Amino acid sequence: MIRKDQFQSSSKENVWLWLTKIITGLSIVIFLAIHFIVNHLIAPEGLLSYADILAYYSYPIVPVMEAGFLVLVVSHSFLGIRSIILDLNPAAKVMRVINGLLIALGSAAILYGLWLLIVLVGRSTNL
Amino acid sequence: MNNNDPSSHHFLRWFDPRHKSIGTIAFIINRFSALGLTVYLILHLVVLSKLASGGQAYDEFLILAKSPVIKIGEMFVIAGGIIHGANGVRIALNSFGFLVKIQKELFIGLMILSLAIIFYFGVHMFSGAQN
Numbered sequence: 001m002i003r004k005d006q007f008q009s010s011s012k013e014n015v016w017l018w019l020t021k022i023i024t025g026l027s028i029v030i031f032l033a034i035h036f037i038v039n040h041l042i043a044p045e046g047l048l049s050y051a052d053i054l055a056y057y058s059y060p061i062v063p064v065m066e067a068g069f070l071v072l073v074v075s076h077s078f079l080g081i082r083s084i085i086l087d088l089n090p091a092a093k094v095m096r097v098i099n100g101l102l103i104a105l106g107s108a109a110i111l112y113g114l115w116l117l118i119v120l121v122g123r124s125t126n127l
Numbered sequence: 128m129n130n131n132d133p134s135s136h137h138f139l140r141w142f143d144p145r146h147k148s149i150g151t152i153a154f155i156i157n158r159f160s161a162l163g164l165t166v167y168l169i170l171h172l173v174v175l176s177k178l179a180s181g182g183q184a185y186d187e188f189l190i191l192a193k194s195p196v197i198k199i200g201e202m203f204v205i206a207g208g209i210i211h212g213a214n215g216v217r218i219a220l221n222s223f224g225f226l227v228k229i230q231k232e233l234f235i236g237l238m239i240l241s242l243a244i245i246f247y248f249g250v251h252m253f254s255g256a257q258n
Binding site for chain 1: 169215
């Protein structure tokens with residue numbers, strides 16, 4: 001069982017949000033390692049053209065992995081921005097507005113990325 | 128207010144490297160690399176809209192992406208990602224109580240390792256191995 005007092009988070013940051021930031025961060029490091037192995041060792045030339053990318057997305061695991069990566073990166077990034085803003089000690093009212101903005105922008109970025117993935121998968125199946 | 132309490136008035140101190148402990152320098156590096164990578168994430172998502180525009184638009188963008196200016200920008204992103212990732216692993220380890228006593232040495236070691244990896248990527252990118 002996880003106890004809140006086991007961890008050291010920034011003074012004003014909710015401990016569960018802080019823990020989410022740490023877990024998403026470590027997951028991104030693992031995802032990036034896989035990305036570099038795939039793109040630089042297995043496919044040393046990388047994904048060079050639009051046709052290469054569509055062919056890459058025709059493997060079912062790829063869009064699932066990319067969707068997961070998108071959610072992890074956006075979540076980690078926006079939680080990190082929130083931590084930096086908290087360092088500037090804003091008023092509670094201002095922070096509520098910032099929280100709303102970050103949730104809206106983060107959700108929009110994830111939805112946009114998922115839409116793009118669906119478009120690419122649709123085109124790759126028509127190859 | 129204590130001198131070290133968080134405040135927007137202390138923001139400019141991030142840009143002053145004097146009289147800083149190694150822990151504070153690690154903290155500042157982590158924050159700056161995070162801001163840089165977030166800007167890149169937004170730019171990356173915007174640029175990927177070219178994929179939705181079709182093959183011609185994306186392939187035209189790829190020609191632009193091979194210019195030296197974009198490559199130098201990519202190098203900054205790679206450097207920022209490696210440094211932020213390595214520093215983040217240290218923060219995670221220390222936060223869960225691992226290697227706390229050697230956190231300064233761990234930071235220095237990880238930064239040396241990061242520089243070596245960045246150097247490898249730099250040579251790989253600019254030697255023409257990845258055109």
